[in-house]
Amino acid sequence: MHLLLGLLWAIRVAGDAPVDELARYNTVLGTQAIGGAYQFTGDPMLWETAQVNQQLGAAVIKFKIGRDYHGKPNANVPAADPRVSDLTTLVRDEPTHRAVFDLPFANYVLWAYTFGGGWWDRGYSDEAQAREYREIHDLAVHLLRTYNGTGKSFYLGHWEGDWHLRRGYDTKSDDSITPAAVAGMVAWLNTRQRAIDDAKREVPHQDVAVWGYCEVNLVKLAMAGRRTVTNDVLPQTSIDFVSYSAYDAGLDPAPCLDYLAGKLPPKDGVPGRRVFIGEYGFPAERHSPAEQDARSRTFLRAALAWGVPFCLYWELYNNELQDGRQRGFWMIDDQNQRQPIYFTHQRFYAWAREWVRQFRQQHGRLPSTPEFGAAGAAWLAGP
Numbered sequence: 001m002h003l004l005l006g007l008l009w010a011i012r013v014a015g016d017a018p019v020d021e022l023a024r025y026n027t028v029l030g031t032q033a034i035g036g037a038y039q040f041t042g043d044p045m046l047w048e049t050a051q052v053n054q055q056l057g058a059a060v061i062k063f064k065i066g067r068d069y070h071g072k073p074n075a076n077v078p079a080a081d082p083r084v085s086d087l088t089t090l091v092r093d094e095p096t097h098r099a100v101f102d103l104p105f106a107n108y109v110l111w112a113y114t115f116g117g118g119w120w121d122r123g124y125s126d127e128a129q130a131r132e133y134r135e136i137h138d139l140a141v142h143l144l145r146t147y148n149g150t151g152k153s154f155y156l157g158h159w160e161g162d163w164h165l166r167r168g169y170d171t172k173s174d175d176s177i178t179p180a181a182v183a184g185m186v187a188w189l190n191t192r193q194r195a196i197d198d199a200k201r202e203v204p205h206q207d208v209a210v211w212g213y214c215e216v217n218l219v220k221l222a223m224a225g226r227r228t229v230t231n232d233v234l235p236q237t238s239i240d241f242v243s244y245s246a247y248d249a250g251l252d253p254a255p256c257l258d259y260l261a262g263k264l265p266p267k268d269g270v271p272g273r274r275v276f277i278g279e280y281g282f283p284a285e286r287h288s289p290a291e292q293d294a295r296s297r298t299f300l301r302a303a304l305a306w307g308v309p310f311c312l313y314w315e316l317y318n319n320e321l322q323d324g325r326q327r328g329f330w331m332i333d334d335q336n337q338r339q340p341i342y343f344t345h346q347r348f349y350a351w352a353r354e355w356v357r358q359f360r361q362q363h364g365r366l367p368s369t370p371e372f373g374a375a376g377a378a379w380l381a382g383p
Contacts, residue, residue, distance in 0.1 A: 020104075021151075021366070022353060022356060022357055022360070023059070023104060023106070023353075024059060024104075024106035024151045024152075025059065025106075025352075025353075025356050025366060026059060026060070026106065026107060026309060026310075026369070026372075027058075027059050027348070027349060027352040027353075027356075027372075027376075028303075028304060028308065028309065028310055028311055028369075028372070028373070028376065029058070029300065029311055029312075029313070029345055029348055029349070029376075030053075030058050030059075030060035030061065030062065030107075030109075030310060030311070030312045030313070031053065031056075031058065031062070031312060031313045031314075031315055031316045031331060031345070032062045032063070032279070032312060032313070032314055032315035032316060033045075033046060033049035033050060033053060033061060033062065033063040033315070033316055034062070034063055034064050034111070034315060034319065035064075035319040036049065036315075036316065036317030036318070036319055037317065037318055037319055037320070037321055037326065037334070038317060038318075038334045039317065040336050044096045046063060046096050046097065046100055047096050047099065047100065049063070049316050049317065050063075050100045050103060050105075052316060052332070053105075053316065054103060054104075054105070056342070056345060056346055056349065057345075057346060057349030057350065057353075058105070058345070058349065059105060059106045059107060059349075060105065060106070060107035060108075060109060060310055060312070061100070061103075061105045061107070061108060061109070062108075062109040062110070062111075062278075062312055063100075063110065063111075064110070064111040064112075064113070064159075065087055065090055065091060065097070065110055065111070065112050065113070066087070066090075066111070066112070066113035066114070066115070067113070067115050069084070069090055069094065069097065081093075081094055085115065086114070086115045086116065086135050086138070086139075087112060087114060087115065087135055087136070087138075087139040088135070088138045088139050088142045091139070091142065091143075092142060092146070101146075101147075105152070106151060106152060106153065107152070107153050107154075107155070107310070108152065108153070108154045108155065109155045109157070109213075109243075109278070109310065109312065110154065110155060110156055110157065111157065111158055111159050112136070112139070112156040112157065112158070113158065114131070114132055114135040114136065115135065116131045116132075116135060117129075117131045117132030117135060117136075117188075118131065118132070119184075120181075120184030120185060120187060120188045121164070121165070121167060121178075121180070121181040121184055121185070122180055122181070122184070123180050123184060124183070124184040124187045124188060129187060129188075129191045132188065132191050132192060132195070133191050133192075133194065133195045134195075136156065136191075136192045136195035136196060137195035137196075137198060137199050139156070140156070140195060140196045140199035140200070140203075140210045141199045141202070141203055143208070143210050144199060144200065144203040144205040144208055144210060145203060145205070147208045148205045148206065148207070148208050149206060149207050149208065150207065150208060151207050151208070152208055152209075153208070153209040153210075153211065154209070154210045154211070155211045155212075155213050155241065156192065156196065156210065156211070156212055156213070157212065157213035157214060157215055157241075157243055157278075158214070158215055159215060159245075160215055160216070160217035160245045160279075161185070161214055161215050161216050161217070161229040161233070162216055162217045162218040162221075162228055162229050163217065164185065165177055165181055165182070165185055165228070165229055165232075165233065167181075171218065171221060174226055174227040177227045177232070182232050182233060185229070185233050186233055186236045186237060189212075189214050189233070189237045189239055190236075190237055190238055190239075192212055193212040193237065193238050193239050193240065194238070196210055196211070196212045196240075197238075211240040211241055211270070212239050212240045212241070213239060213240060213241035213242060213243050213276075213278075214229065214233070214234060214237060214239045214241075214242055214243070215242070215243035215244070215245055215278050216228065216229045216230050216234065216242060216243070216244060216245070216260065217244070217245035217246075217247070217248070217279075218230070218248065219244060219246075219248060219249070219256040219259060219260060220248040220249075220256065221248075222259065222263075223255075223256070223259050230259070230260060230263050231263065234260075234263045234264060234265075235263055235264075235265060237265065238265065238267065239264075239267075240267065240270050240274065241270070241274050241275070241276060241309075242260050242264055242274060242275045242276075243275075243276055243277070243278030243279075244256065244257065244260060244275060244276070244277055244278060245278050245279040245280075246277050246278075246279065246280045246299075247279070247280065247281070249280070249299075251295060251298045251299050251302070252298075252299075252302045253277060253280070253299065253302055253303055253306070254302050254303075254305070254306045257275050257303075257306050257308065258306075260275045261273070261274070261275050272307070272309060272369050273306075273307045273308060273309055273369065275308065276308045276309045276310040276311070276312075277303050277308050277310065277311040277312060278310070278312055279312060279314040279315075280296075280299055280303075280311065280312075280313060280314065281296075281313055281314035281315065281329045282295045282296060283318075283320075283327045283328045283329050284318075284326075284327070284328025284329075284330065284333070284339075285322070285325070285326075285327045285328050287328075289339050289340050289341075290340060292328075292339065292340065292341055293339070293340035293341045293344055296313060296341050296344065297344060297380045297381075299311075300376075300377075300380050301377040301380045301381060302377075304372075304373040304374075304376040304377040304380070305373055305374065305377045306373070307369055307370050307373050308373075309369065313331065313341065313345070314329050315329055315330065315331070316330070316331050316332060317330055317331075317332060317334075318330040318333070318334065331345070344380075348376070348379065348380070351379055352372075352376065355372075355375055355379075356372070359371070
């Protein structure tokens with residue numbers, strides 16, 4: 001679909017209309033639309049990948065919003081749009097983002113990096129905190145007002161926090177994790193969460209939600225007693241949810257999920273399990289397409305049985321090259337070939353919609369997350 005026609009279609013069909021109860025039921029599985037290394041249309045990358053996600057049948061989409069919003073490799077979105085000066089003007093005034101937010105996805109999981117908040121690892125000034133607060137607060141207010149009554153939920157978070165805290169990818173030593181960095185990250189996360197909580201108190205709203213999340217990625221190190229976001233930062237926060245980038249979990253994330261849940265301070269008003277899988281995946285450079293799918297199904301069964309609210313596969317299009325070769329974190333490869341894991345998701349969504357419909361017909365209500373998780377895990381164990 002051409003971009004202009006697509007944008008008009010999205011705004012006309014979705015706009016501020018509520019998402020159907022069955023269509024917005026959280027079917028847990030999803031994928032990412034972040035930084036793909038290739039694409040197949042002339043549209044902006046975000047719009048192309050959002051369309052593919054919608055055609056796949058997902059109720060959730062994950063992407064990044066921030067100063068570098070134009071993404072790669074497509075250059076059809078201007079690098080400097082005069083309408084865009086912060087996160088609110090990005091999602092409100094930049095045409096591609098506005099169209100994607102108006103699509104009938106029920107859940108938006110976002111890496112949200114402010115334009116003006118500054119960084120925190122060597123100290124977090126009052127001025128920087130005030131800028132961060134204002135930009136996240138204004139975004140939350142906009143989302144609550146604009147999508148009031150639509151059934152949409154927005155999760156505002158960030159990429160793998162342990163790499164932010166460590167200033168690099170070294171896991172041999174914890175020496176780079178300074179007291180200033182820990183204090184700064186705690187203040188950063190609490191500032192963002194306070195902005196969201198204040199916006200929710202200030203803005204009358206119903207059937208729309210905005211949440212804050214912190215993402216961690218070195219949980220096995222945390223379980224070994226090492227300095228990590230999980231052990232040193234998370235217990236000092238008021239965050240709503242924790243996202244786990246779960247590459248260190250193997251095929252069974254449940255022990256790591258249990259550990260994370262135990263480190264998350266209690267908070268009233270947040271429904272259900274508060275730990276989700278923000279990333280997992282098995283690259284084609286090490287696994288055949290069939291192995292990629294089989295390992296993912298095993299992982300998904302464990303995650304669904306545990307009760308995660310989301311389990312997001314990395315990713316729709318591969319984003320990593322090594323020595324000029326695609327590493328193969330993909331559902332659709334660089335030749336536009338859909339992989340077995342793509343079809344597993346497609347079939348899962350079709351099964352899930354029908355199962356939820358029948359459950360509601362039989363019980364007069366929608367299934368709980370544990371009920372859906374148990375049924376989904378059983379389905380994934382099949383052929």
